[in-house]
Amino acid sequence: MRAAFTTTLLELAARDSRILLLTADLGYMALERFAEKFPHRFFNVGVAEQNMIGLATGLAEAGFIPFVYSIVTFAVLRPYEFIRNGPIQHRLPVRIVGIGGGVEYGSNGLSHYGLEDVAVMRAQPGITVIAPADHQQARSAILASWDLPGPIYYRLGKDEKTVVPGLDGHFELGKLQRLGEGSDLLFVAMGTVANAALAAIRELAMQGLACSLVIVAHVHPAPARELGDLLATFPIVLSVEAHYRVGGLGSLVAEIVAERGLPCRLVRCGVDSMPTGVVGNQAYLHERFGLSSEKLAATALKALKQTIS
């Protein structure tokens, strides 16, 4: 999604001189086109994420729309309090672009994983959280949101090619994207792992089960009413996210189910233990944490059997 981000930002920046791009020394082979086209609107601030958010706060207060760029954990967790006391408290249009949610930086280890970013951002009122499922949706989401008045957190993946079949890059602020009409079970997914849920649905279809997928790309403030109305029509729901099971999409769904008193069972699929002492590529780690299509299908079958019995 980095290429989609840079391409889209280049187009927007050509239209609107308020747009600036700041990076904390990351974005090799991703941001160069912007730096070349707009050298006076591009700042590599060095490896200093707290200062980057502070700068963006001062710039946004003066009328700019600064995009700040880093790997998810460095963009969100390191300067978290600066984000809270700066763009969020001051309601300023700072755009925090985090690359590589979940375990996309597989072999780099825990320091580079983004496993609680949605949880901590979702806890804050006044920030919009967007986690696209593929690069086409990332483009649509940026185009639909870039000039919102308050701050935005974009959780972008590294995958530049894979698309979610049937999504066609669709995104609308405050809306869900539903794929499929099956009513046996609902997958609720956030981010690129939506594709694994879709593959699981295909596997389950071969066993005669009709399941649906809903993608939550506008995660916060949550499209709670629409999601609740949908959850109310399913006996079983699996939340799917490359994130810790606590605080992210699964927790969001649990809140809605509990608060609305919905009669559906929720199974939260996500990372449930601290991934230390082991590295591997994303596919390996997703398999290990139950996020591969096979594991998701197996979890769905198990939940269906338990619910029926």
Place this chain on the structure above:
Amino acid sequence: MGIYGAQLRRLIIEQSKRAHVGHIGSALSVADIVALLYGNVLRISSPEDPERDRFILSNGHAALSIYAALFLKGWLSKEQLDSFCADGSALGVHPDRELRGVDFSTGSLGQGLPIAAGSALAARLQSSSRRAFVLVSDAECNEGSLWEGVMFAAHHRLSNLIAIVDLNGQQALGYTNHVLSLEPMSARWRAFGWDVHEVNGHDMVAMQKTVAELDTVSGPPHVLIARTIFGKGVSYMEGQIKWHYWPMSEEEYSQALREIEATA
């Protein structure tokens, strides 16, 4: 319009007594600096003017000093000032930008300088002559994030950025040279590429002269290392750690007012 340190000190003492809250020593420490900024330095036609100079009180716990200044400027009513720390008031121990005349909310140390650098950079990008002032406490220089901003400002030669360090040598639990040594303070800022000026933080005339001579169009960013006395103006508070948090008794209050009146 001139504002004098004694005017701020009287209001600081009155309001902290009425609200029965502490942080008195820090507010008194910066009273002359804040009086100078609001009285003679900051170019602010109105708090809503986008072309106004920006000011960030990064050591937000000295907020009472700026509430007093905003009141004297006429941007804050007496009723608002008298609501300091009351239930439902916008005037808390730390400043909130929802209050007219406050550019940025602060309270967490180490955040003001990066924001001020952003304000200064914005002015440059917009070809504006406005300046960004940031007041930081000396203990705030314990925060690594402050030095991130210091490096950025020097690298980009943000000549329209002026930092003032309230060098009173004290922090919440002790003296700075016991907690985490800051010296040589001036040499540190100089080594980071800043234009450094050592000043007496209670000499408004000298400070005004120093600020007036700063080149805010070209060259490096500026810092005034302002030597101050914590609790300045109230003899029993001066240099005493306990007045970081302690509120006054009736007797202490009367004495403080008498001493401040005597210097006015």
